[in-house]
Amino acid sequence: MSELKLYIGNKNYSSWSFRPWIGMKVLGVDFIEELIPFDMAAGNPKFKAFSPTGKVPVLVDGEQTIFESLAILDHLSRKYPAQAFWPKDARAHSHAMAISCEMLGGFSALRNQCPMNMRRPVVKMEQDEALQKDVKRIETIWSDCLAKSGGPFLFGEFTIADAMFAPVVNRMEVYKLSDHPDVLSFIDNMKSLDAWQEWEKAGKAEPWTVEEDEA
Numbered sequence: 001m002s003e004l005k006l007y008i009g010n011k012n013y014s015s016w017s018f019r020p021w022i023g024m025k026v027l028g029v030d031f032i033e034e035l036i037p038f039d040m041a042a043g044n045p046k047f048k049a050f051s052p053t054g055k056v057p058v059l060v061d062g063e064q065t066i067f068e069s070l071a072i073l074d075h076l077s078r079k080y081p082a083q084a085f086w087p088k089d090a091r092a093h094s095h096a097m098a099i100s101c102e103m104l105g106g107f108s109a110l111r112n113q114c115p116m117n118m119r120r121p122v123v124k125m126e127q128d129e130a131l132q133k134d135v136k137r138i139e140t141i142w143s144d145c146l147a148k149s150g151g152p153f154l155f156g157e158f159t160i161a162d163a164m165f166a167p168v169v170n171r172m173e174v175y176k177l178s179d180h181p182d183v184l185s186f187i188d189n190m191k192s193l194d195a196w197q198e199w200e201k202a203g204k205a206e207p208w209t210v211e212e213d214e215a
């Protein structure tokens with residue numbers, strides 16, 4: 001039985017939950033998942049029972065509770081040093097951390113206007129100036145990384161940086177935000193992962209609808 005338990009929200013909508021979940025699946029970490037759906041924009045009061053922030057995701061590793069998606073993945077990179085959670089090259093590691101932090105703290109127009117939604121049909125969204133700015137910056141980040149690494153993932157092999165951008169891959173696709181060739185090929189590479197397909201299938205099958213997240 002696994003010693004790790006990952007608390008997550010709805011697979012259709014919970015972009016922050018998707019990050020550690022896909023990272024752990026692709027990098028081969030055994031864990032038990034506990035899905036507690038939010039059926040309202042303000043989450044679920046039940047999250048407070050296990051989460052210091054009242055938010056998901058949360059990882060319980062024995063006696064320790066780790067919250068915040070990037071902190072969870074970084075914790076696992078130290079717990080399993082043999083697995084390449086971060087790029088092995090020091091400069092690439094720093095770059096992967098930088099863009100992961102940029103994702104964590106930035107792109108508010110994209111996050112607010114285009115919620116992750118696995119069920120959404122692909123329909124183009126009109127972009128205001130703020131959304132265009134976010135999309136352009138993401139195109140630049142992905143293109144630079146893929147040009148340097150040669151792909152198929154941002155740093156060659158799948159790392160935490162890919163996990164941190166996974167929900168953006170869904171947004172780029174379902175809101176048709178970019179026709180940049182590097183964006184399109186990164187979407188294909190991410191979507192071809194077994195873990196992606198497992199999450200997407202489960203998300204599409206969920207019964208819950210959150211009106212605020214149906215953009």
Ligand SMILES: N[C@@H](CCC(=O)N[C@@H](CS)C(=O)NCC(=O)O)C(=O)O
Nearest residue numbers: 014015016042043055056057068069
């Ligand atoms: N910065 C946090 C964000 C966590 C977050 O906002 N999670 C959402 C679900 S995707 C949540 O739990 N929302 C409930 C609420 O805000 O009440 C992380 O990286 O884990």
